[in-house]
Every structure is written in structure tokens, then in C-alpha cells.
Amino acid sequence: MESILEQLKPVIGLFGQSPYMKAAVILLLSLLAAKLVGLFVNRGIRKLTQHTKTSLDDQLITLLHRPLFWTVVLLGMLLAAAVAELSPTLLTATRAAIISLLLFWWMLFGLRASRVILSSFSRHGDATSLVRPQTLPLFTNLVAIIIIALGVYFIFQAWDVDMTAWLASAGIAGIAIGFAAKDTLANLFSGVFILADSPYKIGDYVVIDNTVRGMVTHIGIRSTRLLTRDDVEVTIPNSVMGNSKVINESGGPHEKYRIRIRVSVAYGSDIDQVCALMQAIGEEEPQVCSDPVPRVRFRSFGDSGLVVDLMAWVEKPELRGKVSHELNCTIYKRFMAEGIEIPYMKQDLYIKSLPDTPWQEHNG
Template identity: 45%
Template structure:
């Protein structure tokens, strides 16, 4: 079995080097092990300098970021960059010192580099997207509501392209694998159609964004609560009973969704119906109701509370007190407190709250058995 002379391997390695470094490579040709060690040490020094100098300088360019996404991204990029530089040095050293087995070692080192970048991008692509959608920046490139969908898409692309490159590194034809994956995908699609329905529904929910994490929603199925998690398969909602329920995305996508936290403002309106007796001063009632709403500390100041007289009821003058709250889950408590305050205020001002009354008229008293009927004198 013939092997390539070390001189030729050194020349092949040094083809990409400047001419000023060619004499040094020629000198190392006679001592390949020494040259490989020198290349590896140089790669280590370069990786350490890159980690200490370059990344430290990059952090100085982000003084306002603090512990934000920019600083976190730089911290996480140090490991794959360091690994890449060291592995490239090892590849060159292996080609110089071990020409016979350099191909296998090169593939192994290239695999280490690819896996390092795949893990980093898969775990922290959300941090990169968060940096690109920074609301404090004037040049935000991504809408903050689209982050979950883009994060999922980026992770899928990282897995697909990373797997494709790994196959190319080891000289495996990916076309055959893709054809086999297509046949397997059809079989899996028929076997897991419900799961796929949830996955596609989750994809469309993330794309359409009818709600986001933190919104208070009412679903067509009857569930009501705050959204705590949006996934590809399901959505989690924390109800007012502090119970977290998990709903399949296909069920949510097929029904009506009422987002109480949506719209131009996060505040929602609460309507309290009040009826007073006929003969009450309507303007006085409006002032009483408005004063009760203004004194409540948990109501938002904009929009201001409003009082509207709605109609002449069957036995009352009907008013509506319109107030706005910032937290939808506090609606029950605030409504209770307002009703108690309204009752007390109307009682203090002697405003009657009508209630159902019935007058009973007795046409004649019933007679006991054996009692003679009264004689009608007019009948004589």
C-alpha cells in the first residue's frame, strides 16, 4: 500500500498559504509531527485570542444591551467558534502527520463542527430572532407576535440542512434517503392523521396569531382563562380555578375564539345594569353611579366610567354603568365590589330599588262544609 510522501502532503496543505509562509512549510516537511504540533498549537492560540479579544470587543459594542439577547447570543457563540477553529487546525495537522487516515479523521472533525453549530443554532435561534425583533430598536425586522412561528421554522431548517450536510460529509447520497423518507411519511400520515391535524392547526395558529401567551380568551368549547403556552400540538390555558387545561389545536382552530385581551387596548368593558323606581331623579342616579365608579381604585382612568339610561322598564328606570378594567380575570371581584357600593350609595340617598310586588284581591270567602249559605235579601 503506497502513501503520499510527507513533502507532497505539506505542499498540498500549504497551497492556500501566502508565499511568505512557504519556506516555513518546506522546513516543516522534513518533520511532519513537529509541523502538526505547531499547527495545532497555532490553532489553539488563535481560538483563545478570538474568544478573549474579538468577543470582548463585540460586547463593548452592546453596552445598552446588558443581559439582553445580544449578550446571550455572543456568549453562546463562543463555544462553536472555538470548536471550529480548533477542529480546522486538527484537520490540517492530520493531513500533514497522518496522510493515510486523514480522510476518516477529517470527517469526524467536520462532524464535530457541524454538530456544535447545529446544537447552538437549535437551542438559541430564538435568541437571535428576539434580537432582530427588539422593540426598543428603531430597526426591528420581525414582528414580536411572529416569534414562535419563526422559531419553530428555524429549528426545522437547522435539523434538515444539518442532516443534509452530515450526509454529504460522509459521502452518503441523500436522494435515496429522501425517497425512503417520502414513503415512510405517507404511511405515518395515514397512521397519525389526528396528530398531524393538531400540528397543522398549531402552525396556522402561530401564523395567524389569534391570541398570544398572556392573553385572556374564551373558547367556543366553553373554556375561559389565560393562555400560558402555545405549542404545535396543543395550547395550555390557566382557568380562574387555577387549573391548567390542555386543548388540542385542532379543536381550537375549528371553533370561535373570543380574545378579551385583544383589540387596540388591553382593557375591557364591564357593564352593570341598575334599575331604580319610577319617580327617582334620573340626574341624581347618574351622579351616584358615576361617583361610585370614580372612587374604585382598580378601574382604568382612560376610558372614564360612563352612565347611560337605557329604557323605561316595566317597573323601573333602567341604567347601565360602563367601566373599564385592565385585568379580565378580575371582572368578578370588581363587579361584586361595585354592586355592593352601588347598593349602599342608593340607600344613603334614599333612592328606591324596585322589586317585584303583587296585590291579591279576594273576591269572596270560602264557606265551611255544613254552613248554610247566606240569604240574599235582594233575591226575595
């Protein structure tokens, strides 16, 4: 600050020795310098950013114009206050007010710039990126809280306000809130980890601990919602989701889902005919994927028949019930037409002898 004043003394001295006149000259010079900086940003830097492929730099330059302008003006006001020969108390208050305005402008720029940057990252990110449309509100609010907290801290520092007591009170309050809302905080942190780790996404079919199965319709900070096949919406806290075994039926290299049709045929059946017939049924079903092709496997010798599996793939997990129904109906009809017996459990009761009754004893 002192070196800048020394360099400006020859120019300021041309307008007299009045401190108020010197302050007014410095203010005018700062306004002129702010205009020049604005022209440089608009016509110089903006031309360079127009040749880039992304629009992020153009948005940041637009946001940067006003903070730079007011930074130059406020620095000029600081210089003007230094040469205006104000009283020490008034000079201290003026400096604190100007620094507070300066911090406010850059805090506002940080909030807007972080929102633009995070939005750009979320648009261009993939499924494994940390910042995605689902996690964008979380990171936007988190960065905003950090910027505002830092801005408020430095503004208090500019006014020589001791923040030790405030920070201690905030720490005690944080501990109390943590104990009082531990379940809510557990859901919050689990939601953050779920959004960051992405074990599932909206539209996936998941099974939770082999008990609840449904399509993910919403992933929030507190809970995850599933829509079951009965059209019943189930809301599960994220802390439960984070500690449960989640089977993502839509995950893997593709969304296709394999169904298994298990059939038992009577001993003595032509196993080659059975396998060929089930293979043909799987390939003829229009809702069964042709890639991978359906497969038939002779699994085991059962108690009452030969166990054969037809394994086929469907495009989406929600089709498994409908396609299984179609395949079961077709297999039953074709087996009946071909005379292939589907065994079922039968019990034969043999009576070796009847006990003596009072009537038999009387007639005997």
C-alpha cells in the same frame, strides 16, 4: 490541495525525500498553524469583540476557537495523507474519515452557535417577535434537526454512499406517519402558528367560542391550558384553538376590562338624580379605575321602567365578578335610601265572572 503541496515542497524537501517524513513535517506544520490561528482568534478578534455592547460575539468567538483549531489540523492530515503514498483504497478511506471528522466539528459548532443565537434573540425580542422564550424550544429543535440532517447527508456523501434510496424510504415513511398521526400533526402545526402569531399569552383571560372562559396557564406544542374561575383546568387541543373564535379580554391597548351594570328604574323617577347617583357610586368604588372614568348612559324605555347603564373599568378581567357584586349592592342600598323604585314584572289577574257550578244551579 495540489497548489498548497507545491508551495510546501521547498520546506518539506529540507527534511528528506521519505514520504512518511514529509507527512510528519506537514502534520507538525499544521499543528503550528492551528496554534497560530488560535492565538489570532483569542488575542486579536476577541479584543475587538470586547468593545461591543453585546456578549453574543464573545460567545461565538469562544465556540469558534476549537472548530478552527481542528479544521487546520485535519486539513494538514489531508495533505499528509496525500504525500504519504498510501494505497488508493487506504487513501480514500483516510480522506473520508478526515472529512467526516471535519464535518462533525462544524456540525457541533452549528448546533451550539444556533442555540446561542436563538437564545439571544429570545431574550431581546418583544411580544411580536417570532423567536421568544415560548417559541425558543421549537426553533432550537427545528434548527438542530436541519443541521444534523445536513451533516449526516454530507458525511454519507464523503463515504460515497448513495442517499437516493434512503431519501425515498424517508419520504414514504413520512407520508405513512403523516396519515397515521394527522391529528397530532394538526395540533403541532397549529401550536407553531399560535406561538408565532401570539393571539394570546400566558396570563391572559380568553373566551373560546363564547363557551369556555379562563386564564391561559400554558401554551404548548400540542395543547393550550386554561384555568377557569371555578379553579378547573381545561386542556384544549391547538387545532381546536386555531379554528375557534378567541376573545382575548386582556388584549388591546391595556389590560383593563369594562363592566356594565344595568339597572331599571320606575317611570316617573327623576332621571337626572338617578344618573348622578350612579355616577357617584361608580367614582366612589375603590376597585373601579379612575382612568377611564366611569360613565352613566340612559339606554332605553323598557317595558316596566327606564333602563340605565353604569359602565366602569377594572384593572384586570378576573375582578369583574367581585366589582359587579359591590356595585350592585351599593346601587340597591342607595336607591332604597333615596326612595328610587326598581320595578319588577307584575301580573294582575282580573276575573270578570265566575262560571255556573252545579251547587249554584241546585240552589237557584
